[in-house]
Amino acid sequence: MRKDTPIVLKDSENVRNIVVRVDIEENKTTVFSGFSPWENLALLLEALGATAQKCIKDGINRKKVYGAIKDYVVKALSSYEN
Numbered sequence: 001m002r003k004d005t006p007i008v009l010k011d012s013e014n015v016r017n018i019v020v021r022v023d024i025e026e027n028k029t030t031v032f033s034g035f036s037p038w039e040n041l042a043l044l045l046e047a048l049g050a051t052a053q054k055c056i057k058d059g060i061n062r063k064k065v066y067g068a069i070k071d072y073v074v075k076a077l078s079s080y081e082n
Contacts, residue, residue, distance in 0.1 A: 016043055027079065 009017040011034060018040060019032040031040050048069065055065045 018043055018047075020044070 011017050017033065021030045033040055052065050052069060056062050
């Protein structure tokens with residue numbers, strides 16, 4: 001029998017932890033952190049940039065990576081209600 005170890009996230013001066021929960025069935029995303037929404041946005045964008053850079057370094061075509069990000073952002077923004 002496997003016993004799961006709880007995950008403990010601790011923020012420090014050099015580490016910022018943000019938990020992103022995505023509910024695909026209800027099309028909702030929830031962000032948990034100890035930071036303001038504006039700081040969350042900046043940190044999430046930084047993480048997206050680092051992920052894109054890693055994909056490109058791993059050999060995925062730059063245009064394909066940027067295209068995937070653009071397609072996602074356009075779809076996500078259009079799904080929000082006013």
